[in-house]
Amino acid sequence: MNKDFERKLNQYAELAVKVGVNLHKGQKLLILSPIEAAEFTRLVVKSAYRNGCSRVIVDWRDTPTSRIHIEEAPEETLKTLPHWEIDRFKSFIEGHDCLISLTGNDPKAYEGVNPKRLMMLSKAQSEQLDFFQTAQLTGNIHWSIIGVPNAAWATAVFPDKREDEAITTLWEAIFTAARINQGDSIHNWKVHDKILKEKVEKLNLYHFKTLHYKSAKTDISIDLHPDHIWIGGSQRSTIGRSYISNIPTEEVFTAALKTGVNGTVVSTKPLSVMGNIIDNFSLTFKNGQVIDFRAEKGYEALQQILEIDEGIKFIGEVALVPHNSPISSSGIIFMNTLFDENASCHLALGAAITMNIKNAEGLSKEALNEKGVNQSSGHIDFMIGSQDLDIIGQTINDERIPIFQNGNWVI
Incomplete structure (x- = not known):
């Protein structure tokens, strides 16, 4: 990893923590992360603790495993969520805590999967985690979605490039979109926020x-x-702090x-x-x-x-x-x-x-x-x-x- 790329990665992680969820001392942080984003996730974890986070929990996601689950699990399993998963999300609302979702899955990950089975899972999550969506829509938690490339996503965006070239090109496009390539990203976001306001x-x-x-x-x-x-x-959240739910x-x-x-x-x-x-x-x-x-x-x-x-x-x-x-x-x-x-x-x-x-x-x-x-x-x-x-x-x-x-x- 070259020094310039490493600097941008660290700046991106800091942006997610300080501007995205605007984490404050004592808050907990839940990170939903594809396993391909492990390297970047670790940078976010480090930044969170250094900015006063009391506890970071990483929920690792693996799309091929999820596909097997959708295709092979009993229908009744697709229609229900375990109580421990529901309780975990409830605990983050109660503490007015933070959520960072790292997005970057293969856009075609579930092509060919029976759409009815996909809908069973989606409906279960929507209905049984409805309270969490409500918390997001009302500002009861600080949340932010951040993009992190992986091979499947990058090659879908740049099909004419080699895999390594596609990933590098997508990273640079994300750094530009997130105002990392334009210098001090935190300052850049303050200026951009003022224009939108x-x-x-x-x-x-x-x-x-x-x-x-x-x-x-x-x-x-x-x-x-x-x-x-x-x-x-x-x-502005219900506890009076600002956050940016989408970067960019x-x-x-x-x-x-x-x-x-x-x-x-x-x-x-x-x-x-x-x-x-x-x-x-x-x-x-x-x-x-x-x-x-x-x-x-x-x-x-x-x-x-x-x-x-x-x-x-x-x-x-x-x-x-x-x-x-x-x-x-x-x-x-x-x-x-x-x-x-x-x-x-x-x-x-x-x-x-x-x-x-x-x-x-x-x-x-x-x-x-x-x-x-x-x-x-x-x-x-x-x-x-x-x-x-x-x-x-x-x-x-x-x-x-x-x-x-x-x-x-x-x-």
């Missing part, structure tokens, strides 16, 4: 009623929730009104979900709900997603990302939602993020649903931004304000 402030001042999206392929109208709040960059992040986002989405959207980047690729797909909405869908690739996987529960057929999140963002400008399709969603305007099927709604703290899921805040055990981001996308904001006084023209900010 300026966009948030403008959007919240306008308090748009509706966003109208128009491009060569997409034509859709999205009513925002009357009590919506735009968020971007760092978020280029988005500002808010909540749709559950029944206020009408029209058709067409994907502009592949969606990697549950180890499958869904590409060139469209969704048509009426009164908020998906009433028709198509996909050139991954139709069956998309169909399975739309059967997770009733709420997954509605839009929870609306996110704005300029086409000239660093990730988009790289020209790389990362085959990973963490990165690809930050190259493009996107929407999310499923659960709305509670922090995007004024005075939503403590409301039950039933109460939120009644208020038009979509609830679901799933949250699936998909990309719709493009160079020709225009977005017009309509105020409650029917004033029409351009927000995006030709894919980029004009507000």
